[in-house]
Amino acid sequence: METDIILRMATKEDAEEILEIYAPYVTDTAISFEYHVPSVKEFAERITHIMKKYPYIVAIENNRIIGYAYASAFKERAAYDWAVETTVYLRQDCRGKGVGKKLYLALEEILRKQNILNLNACIAYTSTDNVYLTNASIYFHYQLGYKKVGHFTKCGYKFETWYDMIWMEKMIGEHSFNPKSVISITDLHGLLKGL
Numbered sequence: 001m002e003t004d005i006i007l008r009m010a011t012k013e014d015a016e017e018i019l020e021i022y023a024p025y026v027t028d029t030a031i032s033f034e035y036h037v038p039s040v041k042e043f044a045e046r047i048t049h050i051m052k053k054y055p056y057i058v059a060i061e062n063n064r065i066i067g068y069a070y071a072s073a074f075k076e077r078a079a080y081d082w083a084v085e086t087t088v089y090l091r092q093d094c095r096g097k098g099v100g101k102k103l104y105l106a107l108e109e110i111l112r113k114q115n116i117l118n119l120n121a122c123i124a125y126t127s128t129d130n131v132y133l134t135n136a137s138i139y140f141h142y143q144l145g146y147k148k149v150g151h152f153t154k155c156g157y158k159f160e161t162w163y164d165m166i167w168m169e170k171m172i173g174e175h176s177f178n179p180k181s182v183i184s185i186t187d188l189h190g191l192l193k194g195l
Contacts, residue, residue, distance in 0.1 A: 005099060007106050010056040010068060015044035017065045018058065021091050030124050030133040030163050033156045053184045054084060055110040059099050066094040069103035071111055074120050081182045082173075083118035084111060104144055108172055113188055115180040117173040121146060124156060125164040132159050138166060146170045 010018065019040055025032040038046070050056050056070035067090035074083040086107060088100050111119065121141050126133045138148075150167035157163070 004061075005066070005102060006060045007057055007103065008060065010047055010051070010058045010070075012044040012048050014058055014065060015047055016040045018047070018068050019043045021065065021068065021089050024092060025089060028132070030126070030156070030158045030161065031137065033124065033158060033163075035158070051185060053186075054114075055107060055185050057103055057106055057110075059090075059103050061094075061099075066091045067099045067103055069100075069107045071107060071116070071119075074118070082116055082175075082179060083120060084116050086119050086121050100140060101144065110185070110188070112172055114183045114185065115173070116182060117171060117175055117179065119146070119170040119172060121168045123166045123168060125151070125166045126161075127164070130161070132161070133163060138168070141168045141170075144170070 019038070022032070022043070023037045026034045026037045047056055050070055050072050053073070054071040057068060058065045059067040067088065069086070069088040071084040071086050074080050074085050086104065088103055088107075090100055108119065121137075123137045123141065124133055125135060125138065129135065146168035147170070148166055149169045152165040152167075154162035155165050
């Protein structure tokens, strides 16, 4: 029997539990190019910084956070306002159950309400699957309608191996002559009930 998965906005108080999910991606994989697991304090600051403008969502099952997804600035210049970088991470034992898809679709819905148009995903790539990296994330993004738009060769070095980086994108809105202004997530909270 499947349990219900609840999605809600993260808080900085979730930092420790979210970091438990992220840490193995740093220590045991080349999915994250970080070498060292950040402190809970630093991770809480990252969450707080992102949530000044963008959504940061957690998935909860049996009172435990099992995954999270967020959007962050693609680039800091004003002309990039309508583009974001998307990120999703799941507990190792919760992959392949549709949680990542559920998180990403909810994230997209919020980003549409914010008038975001372009979703960009930066994904580590390996020419040969190994113990630290497979290309499962690329296939996951293809299934959600992302397209490959860039390939950077041997730009990340971790675990004595050079890895490539793939950029994928998905358009979720029309690129009009005079686009609607982007609405900060802090101004949308009233519209996010029942996430």
